[in-house]
Amino acid sequence: MKKFLLDFTVFLPLVVVISAIYVWSFSINTLDFYYAKVASEKKHSMIIGNSKPSQGIKPSVLNDELGLEENQQFYNYAFTNLYSPHGPVYHQSIMSKIDTLPNNTMIYVIEVDPRTITSEETDPNDESLFRENKTFLANVSNTTQNPNLDYILFRQETFYKKMFSNLVRGSGRLHKDGWLEIFVNTDSSVVEKRMTRNMKLLRAAKYNLSDKRMSSLQKLIVALKRHGKVYLIRMPMNKKFFDYQEEVFPDFENMISELSSELNVPYKTYLNDNERFKYTDGVHLTRDSAEEFSLDLASWIKKN
């Protein structure tokens, strides 16, 4: 037994070192695009939504334009359609992440999109079937722990995939303020190809409007209003995608307008103001357009 324990004791330290290096690697912001979001301290003002605001809204621009103090500054806590549609999972994650001040001076920008209030399941109101239940966001109990072992052990994305896709290909970088900067080829032919693929995926999916998700969005707005000002935005996309959304969700604009009136939160839609921006794939803004859009957003927030 002594020999076994001695061997084990000698073998183990290098395993611990390998494990530590593995855990440390998650903090490399070009390797993992989500880890830092759930392994950092509580945040103040927030950008909430899916991959459109995750890539399309730059907190640094908002912070500068709005002249926010350090303890009010924005953090981009948007993820993707898979991880962060509106629902109990995302709601809980947001509430566990926000840090509030007594004078309620925070600002919350919530991006609204039909896809974040729909479910692909036949019963869109069965919360147990929500797609985000099987993702890291539902399995990370603490969003401010660093290192975040829940996230690391969950293995939402495999390490070698991240190495290849993110590190080797250099496809993106997560900034300290949560903005996800994506580096992709923006040649028109390549963009066109991506748009065609995205439209095909969009048309193939079956999205059923979920009352539960709408209710979750409502609850989130009410909860956040206690700590500051809430703004709703419908971000710009290529007209083809908006046209498709209008085709399958014709009532969406009215629903959100009514919601904003009912809850007395400003709402801005870019449904008819999307031509001036450029997109990487018809849905996500390019880096330059993200800058331009963020300035536009800041200007609107100032006026409202």
Add this chain to the structure above:
Amino acid sequence: MLFNSIDFAIFLPVVFVLYWFVLHKNLRLQNFLVLVASYVFYGWWDWRFLSLIVFSTIVDYLIGLALNKTEDNIKRKSLLWISILVNLGFLGFFKYYNFFLDNFIAAFSLFGTEITANSLNIILPVGISFYTFQTLSYTIDVYRRKLEPTGDFIAFGAFVGFFPQLVAGPIERASNLLPQFYKKRNFDYAQAKDGLRQILWGLFKKMVIADNCAHYANMYFNNTEEYSGLALINGAILFAFQIYADFSGYSDIAIGTSRLFGFNLMRNFAFPYFSRDIAEFWRRWHISLSTWFRDYLYIPLGGSRGGTWMKIRNTFVIFIVSGFWHGANWTFIFWGALNAIYFLPLLLSKRNRNYMDMVANGKLVPNLKEAVNIIFTFGLTLFAWIFFRAESINHAFAYIGGVFNGKFFNPDQIPNLSIVVMVLVIFFLFIEWVGRTGEYAIQNMLTSKKRFIRWSFYYFIIILIFVFAGKEQDFIYFQF
């Protein structure tokens, strides 16, 4: 609790320390610890199902004792049947109720009679297919007087619920495992070291090979109509390695863990994809189940004695039941029948025992004939796996049809990263080939070399696990 989880990583050393440092002087207490640890392990999934395994244990313990107390053949047979009915009854209800109900309704509708019945929302208790067979082996062996019944309930409970192999085998025989609970276990350095090595290899198989293959296999099987022939073949190959690495990986971890506690479990896999014919494949694949069916079903039916028709009947019965054991779906039955069709020509021509040794024994590479046989046998099993994996018979045929319909070669449909997985599979096959004379691939690897070299290899495997561990998937045999 999963073997590849933090929960188990904490559970195992705690049990190990209590077992060898606190309770090592008292065999009964040590067995009691194994029993409690096993129930904690099992209850971690769902404590409600503990009642089933406890009930099964009590019934078979009492039946074992009762069998010993009477010489009356009718009484003994009745007791045996009680055990069979209780164990298979639970299995039948939890696993097959809805299947039989749905098919009953479908059969009636064929005659133009529509009947309605409510299917039940039944959760399948993890491991029920395994532990019911394990405990049945006890009562059957006691009935056959091959085994003395035990009066030690703690030892018996620990045997039935033994946590390393409780939920996915190997399905142990009472005659092998139960006596190990009666004897004092002394810590054996070589055995424990071997156990850790086998656990490491099992984790590599599960986390690197199986989980990565699963991701792409699921992609191809879940969207069959979108893929070209080559992609679908790729999907079938990936599934073949997923199921092998997953299941044999679990067995390796189970056997390795048992060794840490001084127990020797039976081997469950013996490099089946190096088989030269189907008969050899079935001697090397899920050995604990195939030998269980051989000893408790095939031989009592007459085995391969008797006339040709009896041989054919018995072969089909054994393979179809084996298929059905895997799940309540016609795909499993079809898979079993297909394997019976593969096996029968060898049996009937008395060529089913041609290859009893390891292929290319003592040689570096197989000869041409061996290589062709290996590839051909793999091809047969690959074809059968399509049915095993498919959601339905129609899906299986659609998958096979998809290989030949439309465009065969479309390299855009093979994701770049699946090539990484194929490289990992090739590496895995290489290690398995080199280590094929051991009980598991890395058992004897580099053991004659200096510790530095050996340990470097183990660290390399650990690094591969960290870097290449796939997205977590349930152990595939949990659903059986």
